Amino acid sequence: MEASDLEADRASEPSWCRPARDFVSGGGFRQSVAVVASIYGDVVQAEDAVAEAMTRACEREAAGEPIRDWRAWVIRVALNHSASLARRLARARRSRHLVARPDAWVAEGVDDAQDTLAALRELPVGQRTSIVLHYYADMPVAEIADVLGTSVSAVKSSLHKGRANLAKRLERVG
Amino acid sequence: MDHDDQVAASVRAAVRSLERQVGDVPAPPAMARRRSPSRRVIAGVGIAAGLVAGAVTVWSLGRSGDDPAPSEVEAGAPPGGSEVEPAWEQVPLEGVAPREGASLVLLGGDAVAVAGGQTPEDPGRFTVDVVDVASGQVVSLPPLAVLNPSVAGSMVHTKARATLLLESGEVVTFPANGNGAPRLVAGPEGAGAPLAPGAQAPPGGGLVDLSVPARWDGAKGAWRPLPPLPVDDPGYERRPAVTDDGRIVLAGFQAPTLVYSPDADAWRELPPPPLPAGADRIGQPVLAAFGDRIALVDELANAAVLSLADDTWAPLEVPDDPRYVEGCQLNGASSATVAVLDRCGDVLVIDDEGLVEQLDKPVTPPQHDAVSDGRQVILLTWADGELALWRRAL
Numbered sequence: 001m002e003a004s005d006l007e008a009d010r011a012s013e014p015s016w017c018r019p020a021r022d023f024v025s026g027g028g029f030r031q032s033v034a035v036v037a038s039i040y041g042d043v044v045q046a047e048d049a050v051a052e053a054m055t056r057a058c059e060r061e062a063a064g065e066p067i068r069d070w071r072a073w074v075i076r077v078a079l080n081h082s083a084s085l086a087r088r089l090a091r092a093r094r095s096r097h098l099v100a101r102p103d104a105w106v107a108e109g110v111d112d113a114q115d116t117l118a119a120l121r122e123l124p125v126g127q128r129t130s131i132v133l134h135y136y137a138d139m140p141v142a143e144i145a146d147v148l149g150t151s152v153s154a155v156k157s158s159l160h161k162g163r164a165n166l167a168k169r170l171e172r173v174g
Numbered sequence: 175m176d177h178d179d180q181v182a183a184s185v186r187a188a189v190r191s192l193e194r195q196v197g198d199v200p201a202p203p204a205m206a207r208r209r210s211p212s213r214r215v216i217a218g219v220g221i222a223a224g225l226v227a228g229a230v231t232v233w234s235l236g237r238s239g240d241d242p243a244p245s246e247v248e249a250g251a252p253p254g255g256s257e258v259e260p261a262w263e264q265v266p267l268e269g270v271a272p273r274e275g276a277s278l279v280l281l282g283g284d285a286v287a288v289a290g291g292q293t294p295e296d297p298g299r300f301t302v303d304v305v306d307v308a309s310g311q312v313v314s315l316p317p318l319a320v321l322n323p324s325v326a327g328s329m330v331h332t333k334a335r336a337t338l339l340l341e342s343g344e345v346v347t348f349p350a351n352g353n354g355a356p357r358l359v360a361g362p363e364g365a366g367a368p369l370a371p372g373a374q375a376p377p378g379g380g381l382v383d384l385s386v387p388a389r390w391d392g393a394k395g396a397w398r399p400l401p402p403l404p405v406d407d408p409g410y411e412r413r414p415a416v417t418d419d420g421r422i423v424l425a426g427f428q429a430p431t432l433v434y435s436p437d438a439d440a441w442r443e444l445p446p447p448p449l450p451a452g453a454d455r456i457g458q459p460v461l462a463a464f465g466d467r468i469a470l471v472d473e474l475a476n477a478a479v480l481s482l483a484d485d486t487w488a489p490l491e492v493p494d495d496p497r498y499v500e501g502c503q504l505n506g507a508s509s510a511t512v513a514v515l516d517r518c519g520d521v522l523v524i525d526d527e528g529l530v531e532q533l534d535k536p537v538t539p540p541q542h543d544a545v546s547d548g549r550q551v552i553l554l555t556w557a558d559g560e561l562a563l564w565r566r567a568l
Contacts, residue, residue: 014202024199034193043195051200058202083473090474116188124458125473135182136189151275153292167181 017058023070029054031137032075038117038132039125040082049085053077069143076147079129119169127162130155260567262536262553266310270303272559278545278552279336284308286545286552287336287348288561300340302348302356307552307565316355320344337390339381345390360396382414382422389422389436404441405430415461415468421482423468425461431480431487447478447487462524464513469524471515479524490524511548512568521551523568536564 016024023029029050036046053074057067067073120128129148133139139147145155267288276291281304288303299317306312320340337359338346348356381390388397403424415423422434431444447459447470459472468480469490477490513524521533521544533551535542542555546568553564 016199016202020202029199030193030196033196034189037192037195038189043192043197047197047200051202055202087473087475090476112184113188113191116184117192120185120188122458128457131181131185132189135185151292154275163178163181166185167177170181170184 016054017061019061019067019070020054020058023054023074028071028074032071032078035075035132035137036078036082038120038136039079039128040086041117041121045082045085046078049078049081050074052081069146071137072139072143072147075133075137076149079147083125116166116170119166122169123162123165126150126154126158127165130158131162131166134159262564262566264536265305265307265563265565267303267305267312267561267563268310269312269314270305270561271301271314273301273556273561274559275556276543276554276561277338278543278554279338280545280547280552281336286563288554288563289338290340291556291561300346300356304348305563307550307563315348318346318356318358320346320358337381339383339390343383343386345381382416384414384424389420389434400434401440403432404443405432415463417463417466417468417482423461423463423480423482425468425470425480426459427472427476433482433485444480444485445487447480448489449476449478460515462513462515464524465511467513469513469515471522512546514544514546514551521553523551533566536566537562 015021032050032053033043033046036049037043040046040049053076056077057070057073060067120131123131126148130144133144133147134141141152141155141159145152148155270288273291277289279287279289281287284307286305286307288305290300290302300320301317302315304313304315335347335349338348340346344361345359346356347359348354382388382400383390383397384400386397387400389400390396391398400422415425417423420436424432425447427446427449430446432441433444434441457473459470459476462469466482468482469477470480471477471490478487479490480487515522515524521535523531523533523546536553537555542553544551544553546552548568550568551566553566555562555564
């Protein structure tokens with residue numbers, strides 16, 4: 001293929017909207033994928049979920065509905081998308097009586113990380129999400145409440161219980 | 175480094191190990207030609223259901239699944255509402271203080287309590303408004319200062335009064351007719367909650383605090399220690415189901431089912447709920463008691479019903495519906511004949527035959543609490559601090 005053809009192809013490729021590019025360059029994509037993967041357990045699927053959320057966000061921006069907090073919005077939509085996918089996969093496996101897939105919670109070469117992610121997986125989703133957003137993404141409690149669609153007091157409660165439950169589980173494995 | 179710091183450091187290190195596996199940002203799809211997958215599914219459902227019904231379905235389902243805008247409140251014609259289908263009616267809440275979050279408690283008849291919630295002006299106050307959902311009459315009770323104004327979720331009600339267990343382990347009772355102040359009755363040992371002078375003990379039982387662990391003895395007006403669990407720590411979520419007669423059920427997918435009988439003051443062990451081989455397990459299931467049955471649903475829609483009449487579990491099929499897609503935590507509520515499980519605006523009704531019906535919700539956003547007495551479902555929603563109350567006949 002000629003160089004001019006490559007350039008033409010590249011020019012015809014869709015590109016992310018400007019807020020999305022800013023989000024990516026600020027590390028938002030990488031961080032959001034890590035958050036979603038830690039909660040639903042698959043990095044590749046989390047990448048798809050975050051990209052899907054970014055697409056919806058760009059569509060909203062293009063429709064004249066600016067998004068106040070891109071990080072909270074994208075994580076929230078990506079978590080919803082991932083939950084949907086997880087349920088559909090679970091249903092398919094139930095209906096076909098398939099053997100469980102290998103654990104997708106692979107943290108390369110770090111046993112402690114695998115233990116921590118496995119322990120996280122046992123927590124209720126509200127506690128799991130609050131813990132990851134607070135301790136990994138450094139989100140304030142009010143922003144977590146926005147992501148989860150719940151109250152600040154409920155997030156505080158989830159963090160308190162989640163910490164205690166996670167500590168108990170980590171003691172059990174290690 | 176203290177204990178909490180160690181947990182935080184472990185979480186940070188673990189999630190960063192995932193971050194290192196993240197690849198490049200994929201190219202976006204062509205926006206103009208694109209429709210989201212869930213909307214395609216929804217549209218298919220709508221077409222199959224017929225043009226008119228389909229249009230209503232698309233309207234309602236599209237909002238529940240795709241649009242997470244947190245501040246939109248859209249009261250509309252109840253989706254699916256026809257001449258034969260019951261419809262959601264909004265109950266006025268005149269005089270009720272705006273607040274974020276609250277719990278609904280059945281008080282008998284058409285009376286409900288809107289309890290707790292965080293008020294920006296005074297977050298340390300526990301506020302209760304008693305609402306007659308038939309007439310719309312509201313009685314606001316004097317606020318009560320408590321250690322933590324969040325409702326724990328376990329609650330009982332009688333014809334005379336309702337009883338709530340708060341997050342901090344305190345017990346609050348208040349009259350069913352709304353004539354009188356809520357009372358802080360007692361906290362479990364070690365919780366440090368004061369005993370209100372002259373407090374009346376609530377009749378009945380049902381409150382359980384497994385962090386102590388203890389159950390509320392309504393007759394004696396005191397917490398009574400529970401016997402130790404007959405198994406090593408199975409990692410149960412510490413929120414059990416409690417039947418009207420005081421039996422306590424703990425269940426998870428990876429541990430035995432435990433049933434506490436107040437008559438025998440003992441636990442007995444049952445098998446875990448049924449799941450097909452290879453089913454996914456994630457998080458913790460939520461339990462809801464209705465009569466002699468306990469419904470169990472987890473966040474991947476694995477579900478089962480336990481009959482305490484014959485101690486048997488049966489699988490419960492949750493409908494495969496595109497609305498059932500949102501990643502929110504289940505809440506449980508119970509009554510004599512119907513269990514209501516709500517998740518991100520979805521209300522599931524489980525009747526005495528173990529069947530599941532999913533009600534269309536009247537509003538977005540999804541934040542809400544729901545209760546049922548078998549005749550009607552009552553739904554409390556909130557957005558930007560504004561509460562709204564809805565009722566729907568069953």
